[in-house]
Amino acid sequence: MRNSFKILILFFLIFKSAFATELLTFESSEIEIINNGKFVYAKNGKAISRENNLEIEAKNFEYDKDLKILKAFNGFALYKDNDLRINFEKMTLDQNESTLTAKDNVRIYEEKKNFSIETDLIIYNKKDNIIKSPTKSILKDNFNNRINSKKFEYDLTNSVIKIDQANLVDSQNNNFNISLAYINTTLNKVYGKDVEAYLENISFNKGNEPRLKGKSVIYDTETTEISKGVFTTCKRRDNCP
Numbered sequence: 666m667r668n669s670f671k672i673l674i675l676f677f678l679i680f681k682s683a684f685a686t687e688l689l690t691f692e693s694s695e696i697e698i699i700n701n702g703k704f705v706y707a708k709n710g711k712a713i714s715r716e717n718n719l720e721i722e723a724k725n726f727e728y729d730k731d732l733k734i735l736k737a738f739n740g741f742a743l744y745k746d747n748d749l750r751i752n753f754e755k756m757t758l759d760q761n762e763s764t765l766t767a768k769d770n771v772r773i774y775e776e777k778k779n780f781s782i783e784t785d786l787i788i789y790n791k792k793d794n795i796i797k798s799p800t801k802s803i804l805k806d807n808f809n810n811r812i813n814s815k816k817f818e819y820d821l822t823n824s825v826i827k828i829d830q831a832n833l834v835d836s837q838n839n840n841f842n843i844s845l846a847y848i849n850t851t852l853n854k855v856y857g858k859d860v861e862a863y864l865e866n867i868s869f870n871k872g873n874e875p876r877l878k879g880k881s882v883i884y885d886t887e888t889t890e891i892s893k894g895v896f897t898t899c900k901r902r903d904n905c906p
Contacts, residue, residue: 779807
């Protein structure tokens, strides 16, 4: 029994090391602590917030205890209160500013809404509960709608995403260009201004190219309402309205 007990303790020390700071707890296969605990380097493990709301899994961690800045590489961050998962190649968590910056192959998932975002850079301000991205992004919902954006701002508290220069392609392959759009991710509705719509030709004669323009649009999975619009089915050419 004595020998077995020693083996079990050795097994635990090899495969699960832990270190706690005031704000984070690290659980990792390998932890290096230098400068009297001011710097932490860890591999293949987790960093867990004091409130247990944020959990980060990654291949590598670098933590500056004085600056309260955590860097992580090739992993994901899970915010339990928002049902929010953020995949990344590079991530910086600034605990003083309550911000998380993720770069390179960023994927955001809201599992309950079945909603996702693909982009290359996001900044998540936890105090304001807002995610911003200044880069091209792809947003997808559970109805197979796809929205391309040049930049967006996501207010998680109100479930509203603001998008400049949005391009919406719905499940029926209708194509909408919207200069300014707002998406309610709870109601699955899009509200926008200055819209150009290129419709899939399933209800018109062969050779028609149905399309319209309008001042505003309200779109959901069942109806599309465009106000102050013009509509045509003719082919696109110089003398077509």
